[in-house]
Amino acid sequence: xxxxxxxxxxxxxxxxxxxxxxxxxxxxxxxxxxxxxxxxxxxxxxxxxxxxxxxxxxxxxxxxxxxxxxxxxxxxxxxxxxxxxxxxxxxxxxxxxxxxxxxxxxxxxxxxxxxxxxxxxxxxxxxxxxxxxxxxxxxxxxxxxxxxxxxxxxxxxxxxxxxxxxxxxxxxxxxxxxxxxxxxxxxxxxxxxxxxxxxxxxxxxxxxxxxxxxxxxxxxxxxxxxxxxxxxxxxxxxxxxxxxxxxxxxxxxxxxxxxxxxxxxxxxxxxxxxxxxxxxxxxxxxxxxxxxxxxxxxxxxxxxxxxxxxxxxxxxxxxxxxxxxxxxxxxxxxxxxxxxxxxxxxxxxxxxxxxxxxxxxxxxxxxxxxxxxxxxxxxxxxxxxxxxxxxxxxxxxxxxxxxxxxxxxxxxxxxxxxxxxxxxxxxxxxxxxxxxxxxxxxxxxxxxxxxxxxxxxxxxxxxxxxxxxxxxxxxxxxxxxxxxxxxxxxxx
Amino acid sequence: xxxxxxxxxxxxxxxxxxxxxxxxxxxxxxxxxxxxxxxxxxxxxxxxxxxxxxxxxxxxxxxxxxxxxxxxxxxxxxxxxxxxxxxxxxxxxxxxxxxxxxxxxxxxxxxxxxxxxxxxxxxxxxxxxxxxxxxxxxxxxxxxxxxxxxx
Numbered sequence: 201x202x203x204x205x206x207x208x209x210x211x212x213x214x215x216x217x218x219x220x221x222x223x224x225x226x227x228x229x230x231x232x233x234x235x236x237x238x239x240x241x242x243x244x245x246x247x248x249x250x251x252x253x254x255x256x257x258x259x260x261x262x263x264x265x266x267x268x269x270x271x272x273x274x275x276x277x278x279x280x281x282x283x284x285x286x287x288x289x290x291x292x293x294x295x296x297x298x299x300x301x302x303x304x305x306x307x308x309x310x311x312x313x314x315x316x317x318x319x320x321x322x323x324x325x326x327x328x329x330x331x332x333x334x335x336x337x338x339x340x341x342x343x344x345x346x347x348x349x350x351x352x353x354x355x356x357x358x359x360x361x362x363x364x365x366x367x368x369x370x371x372x373x374x375x376x377x378x379x380x381x382x383x384x385x386x387x388x389x390x391x392x393x394x395x396x397x398x399x400x401x402x403x404x405x406x407x408x409x410x411x412x413x414x415x416x417x418x419x420x421x422x423x424x425x426x427x428x429x430x431x432x433x434x435x436x437x438x439x440x441x442x443x444x445x446x447x448x449x450x451x452x453x454x455x456x457x458x459x460x461x462x463x464x465x466x467x468x469x470x471x472x473x474x475x476x477x478x479x480x481x482x483x484x485x486x487x488x489x490x491x492x493x494x495x496x497x498x499x500x501x502x503x504x505x506x507x508x509x510x511x512x513x514x515x516x517x518x519x520x521x522x523x524x525x526x527x528x529x530x531x532x533x534x535x536x537x538x539x540x541x542x543x544x545x546x547x548x549x550x551x552x553x554x555x556x557x558x559x560x561x562x563x564x565x566x567x568x569x570x571x572x573x574x575x576x577x578x579x580x581x582x583x584x585x586x587x588x589x590x591x592x593x594x595x596x597x598x599x600x601x602x603x604x605x606x607x608x609x610x611x612x613x614x615x616x617x618x619x620x621x622x623x624x625x626x627x628x629x630x631x632x633x634x635x636x637x638x639x640x641x642x643x644x645x646x647x648x649x650x651x652x653x654x655x656x657x658x659x660x661x662x663x664x665x666x667x668x669x670x671x672x673x674x675x676x677x678x679x680x681x682x683x684x685x686x687x688x689x690x691x692x
Numbered sequence: 693x694x695x696x697x698x699x700x701x702x703x704x705x706x707x708x709x710x711x712x713x714x715x716x717x718x719x720x721x722x723x724x725x726x727x728x729x730x731x732x733x734x735x736x737x738x739x740x741x742x743x744x745x746x747x748x749x750x751x752x753x754x755x756x757x758x759x760x761x762x763x764x765x766x767x768x769x770x771x772x773x774x775x776x777x778x779x780x781x782x783x784x785x786x787x788x789x790x791x792x793x794x795x796x797x798x799x800x801x802x803x804x805x806x807x808x809x810x811x812x813x814x815x816x817x818x819x820x821x822x823x824x825x826x827x828x829x830x831x832x833x834x835x836x837x838x839x840x841x842x843x
Contacts, residue, residue: 642737
């Protein structure tokens with residue numbers, strides 16, 4: 201392992217790779233800081249660049265953007281009371297009161313240090329857990345993969361929205377969209393209406409561009425007239441003192457551990473982790489009366505937790521090919537685009553890529569710490585970027601990005617169509633993540649179900665006879681039952 | 693609330709219609725002796741979608757028709773719809789008029805649609821962004837953006 205890790209370090213310290221990784225972190229911080237722009241959108245905007253790069257370099261750049269974006273969300277949460285991303289929602293609770301007390305710099309400093317602690321902890325877990333999980337996953341058979349994809353879909357549908365039915369509907373739409381095109385089993389046209397373009401199916405990336413980026417631009421155009429430039433106070437005294445770091449360390453560590461495990465569960469992510477960590481930190485804190493009024497631990501716990509989900513979310517994505525959250529589903533699409541198929545075989549066939557990610561993730565945490573502390577003073581300027589200039593540029597970049605994938609206008613039309621669909625889904629409460637996961641997992645589920653039935657001579661019991669397959673199906677049922685139970689409880 | 697309920701009710705009906713459509717469209721696909729055929733999987737998904745659409749409709753039917761319901765407010769969708777139409781027109785004309793000629797006009801129009809008031813700045817950003825993207829993609833990324841057919 202150490203030899204591979206050292207090889208990974210030698211790759212990420214190559215000047216070009218290091219430069220792009222740094223670029224990813226800085227872009228991530230800026231994008232994450234701007235409310236409405238997310239790390240997934242950042243990755244989408246970088247796609248034309250990504251598929252012209254060597255796989256490992258492209259991946260460390262994307263990881264940089266992922267981690268930077270996760271941290272960047274806290275900047276607007278602290279300075280504007282508006283989280284830059286859902287993962288920073290809990291940071292508002294104590295970050296903004298600190299800002300009101302004139303301690304915005306302190307809050308940003310603590311947020312940066314905690315994000316570093318959480319990120320580093322999750323990277324260590326990623327390095328320790330991922331290769332072991334990949335070894336187990338190598339033993340998976342077709343039935344296990346089918347059940348795993350069902351589990352992935354149900355857990356994302358049940359946890360990604362307020363309404364489980366809408367989450368499941370979004371997942372089913374994704375599954376149906378994945379059926380369009382020439383079927384991989386017999387090779388006949390399916391749901392193509394004799395359209396030559398549809399025979400190729402929907403490529404994942406234009407769908408991602410549509411659902412996550414174009415739909416956001418369409419949503420923003422409705423609000424744009426009401427946007428006034430924000431008033432932000434100056435940021436000073438950023439560097440936390442040693443006793444302050446000692447004070448927040450327990451909360452940051454608890455948040456970090458929690459974040460890693462939440463990140464591993466497909467479909468969860470930073471938004472859930474940050475609130476759980478906040479509640480946990482409050483429960484065990486000696487200064488719990490300060491929570492909500494500007495407690496430093498109230499900033500540290502959620503920030504450490506949301507950054508810890510990054511390494512956690514990469515574990516199922518790299519080992520099983522199942523994204524842990526929205527950003528990793530976009531990363532999965534980018535990986536497929538550059539010809540790397542995530543899954544257990546990645547750890548056998550592309551060890552160099554895997555360890556470049558591991559080494560990159562360690563370096564990224566230090567870059568994030570450095571740039572976070574250095575750039576905090578200038579963060580108010582980032583937040584003053586006029587949205588009504590930025591959003592049109594993003595729209596053009598989306599068009600150009602989807603065109604550049606195959607030099608095809610058809611891909612742009614797919615992106616626009618899914619953008620409109622995503623806009624209405626967003627408006628009427630349907631989560632976008634299950635739709636994308638349906639498109640990713642649909643072919644995996646179908647091919648593996650077919651393979652399992654071929655092996656078992658059409659005996660469906662094979663899905664229940666294999667212990668792993670049965671476990672995944674039971675977990676899928678539990679996740680739906682749990683979501684239904686929670687929904688009932690909320691209604692009551 | 694009532695508007696969402698009504699939208700959900702009709703969405704449920706549309707989803708049921710879509711799933712029936714998928715069921716019909718996949719009816720004639722070949723069925724192999726072993727394994728699943730190309731039609732079986734979409735049909736299972738269509739079945740699930742039908743069921744979910746039914747649940748969505750049934751859970752929202754209560755109360756929707758009781759009183760004279762407010763009409764769905766489509767006005768606030770106007771700007772988003774206009775942007776979608778403008779984008780579609782832009783994409784359709786891209787191959788004919790070309791990226792360098794069409795994009796500044798499109799960007800300028802979208803910036804104004806977003807409510808930006810400083811015309812000169814909007815024009816400058818439109819031309820500048822187009823130039824940067826065109827050079828970046830054609831020279832750095834080697835993605836040759838359409839230059840149009842009219843010249």
